[in-house]
Amino acid sequence: MDKTGNEGAGNGGAATGGVTIGDAAKASGVNAKLIRYYESIGLIPQAGRTASGYRLYSPAEVHVLRFVRRARGLWFSIEQIQTLVGLWRDRDRSSAEVKRVAQAHMDELEAKIAELTAMRDSLRRLAEACHGDDRPDCPILHDLAG
Amino acid sequence: MDKTGNEGAGNGGAATGGVTIGDAAKASGVNAKLIRYYESIGLIPQAGRTASGYRLYSPAEVHVLRFVRRARGLWFSIEQIQTLVGLWRDRDRSSAEVKRVAQAHMDELEAKIAELTAMRDSLRRLAEACHGDDRPDCPILHDLAG
DNA sequence: ATCGTGCTTCCAGCGATTGGAAGGTCAAGG
DNA sequence: CCTTGACCTTCCAATCGCTGGAAGCACGAT
Numbered sequence: 154m155d156k157t158g159n160e161g162a163g164n165g166g167a168a169t170g171g172v173t174i175g176d177a178a179k180a181s182g183v184n185a186k187l188i189r190y191y192e193s194i195g196l197i198p199q200a201g202r203t204a205s206g207y208r209l210y211s212p213a214e215v216h217v218l219r220f221v222r223r224a225r226g227l228w229f230s231i232e233q234i235q236t237l238v239g240l241w242r243d244r245d246r247s248s249a250e251v252k253r254v255a256q257a258h259m260d261e262l263e264a265k266i267a268e269l270t271a272m273r274d275s276l277r278r279l280a281e282a283c284h285g286d287d288r289p290d291c292p293i294l295h296d297l298a299g
Numbered sequence: 300m301d302k303t304g305n306e307g308a309g310n311g312g313a314a315t316g317g318v319t320i321g322d323a324a325k326a327s328g329v330n331a332k333l334i335r336y337y338e339s340i341g342l343i344p345q346a347g348r349t350a351s352g353y354r355l356y357s358p359a360e361v362h363v364l365r366f367v368r369r370a371r372g373l374w375f376s377i378e379q380i381q382t383l384v385g386l387w388r389d390r391d392r393s394s395a396e397v398k399r400v401a402q403a404h405m406d407e408l409e410a411k412i413a414e415l416t417a418m419r420d421s422l423r424r425l426a427e428a429c430h431g432d433d434r435p436d437c438p439i440l441h442d443l444a445g
Numbered sequence: 446a447t448c449g450t451g452c453t454t455c456c457a458g459c460g461a462t463t464g465g466a467a468g469g470t471c472a473a474g475g
Numbered sequence: 476c477c478t479t480g481a482c483c484t485t486c487c488a489a490t491c492g493c494t495g496g497a498a499g500c501a502c503g504a505t
Contacts, residue, residue, distance in 0.1 A: 175482065185483090186463070194461090205470060207483055216444065223443045227418050231461075241440045248437035252429045255422055255439050262419040266412055272373050273408040276401055283398045291394035293401050294387045297369045298362070321451065331452090332494065340492095351501055353452055377492070 171201060171209030181218035188218060196221065196231055196238070229258055317347060317355030327364035334364060342367065342381055375404055 178185040189208075191197045197217060200208040210218075220241060224234045236254050240246050282292040324331040335354075337343045343363060346354035356364075366387060370380045382400050386392050428438040 173483070184463085187461085189484090190462070203470095205483085207470080219445055220443050223445060225461090227422055227443075228415070237440070237443065241444060246435060247433045248429050248435060248439075249431045249433065251437045251439050252426055252431035255426045255429070259419055259422050259426065262415050262422070266415045266419065269374070269408050269412045269415070273405055273412065276373060276405050276408070280398055280401045280405065283394050283401070285395045285398035287393045287395065289392060289394060291397045293394075293397050294383070297366050297373075297383065298387060299365055299369060319452070330494085333492085335453090336493070349501095351452085353501080371492090 171211050172215070174200075174208045174210065177208075177210035177215050177218060180215045182222045183218045191218075191221065194231065196235055227258075228262065233258055317357050318361070320346075320354045320356065323354075323356035323361050323364060326361045328368050329364045337364075337367065340377065342377055342384070373404075374408065379404055 172180070174185045174188055177183075178188060181188075183191070188197070192199055192208075197214070200210055200214065202208060217238060220238060221234055224237055229237065233254055237251070240251050240254070276293075279293040279296055284291075318326070320331045320334055323329075324334060327334075329337070334343070338345055338354075343360070346356055346360065348354060363384060366384060367380055370383055375383065379400055383397070386397050386400070422439075425439040425442055430437075
């Protein structure tokens, strides 16, 4: 409870060049369990280990985690993030490729927005027609029943 | 291949008052596998059976399936549909209850639309700033990297 | 009798997490 | 030294709404 914040249960941090998963989680905003999951599916490379098996994360690796978290926040799929991380790592790659991934994702978002909006609109029309009182008849059900 | 369309592999249909699951699927638009799944989770009641164990569906039951399908098409959750089906069956229930479910669902849709729109907008801003050519620097990656 | 289709059950997986159990490890306090 | 408690490890299961496959009956037609 009285942790000072920068070094958890680990082996000392800077000397071996990494923090434990808990600290990496705090620093990146990605849950420790999720970090292990990301490693298991190959989104991030396998972390180094201490002699006793604890995972260790360098500042660069924490940075990648933060990157992943932001991309997830923008609803990129894991697959898309995998591509983006690759592009990010490889600074020599062209920005055209990045833009293409972003554009594809935007198209997906756009489609989903349109779909949801259509749903909301038809539902709104039905709800407006539904008097919403004690009477049992309701156009919402009527419409769903076809 | 030369099926006439109204009676499949079943036992004759109208005599026992029901069609088999395949025909119910065709008539309702709900996949046979999905119908069984819906039964297994209790969304629809257990279907009657022939002597040999085939499920049989009355027109009314097919109607329920169609109802479910439409509601799913509006992205209602299974739980919400369960409520709606109950309300639909029970004609004496007030329309206020239906309207409440619909409103709750619309609120969910609205929230998701807002979220997706925000994502799309920030992504669009980034993409516009990305020159998208051979040069490696790209504000999209820059922003994700934080 | 045999073919082809449809039906049955069960089991497993998708994507992206989240949760828990069972056990090892660490630093600190008594 | 030994306990405490926070942390770490792995593995397995659940979520939600399906979808797929495998193995085995049932049916109608040839």
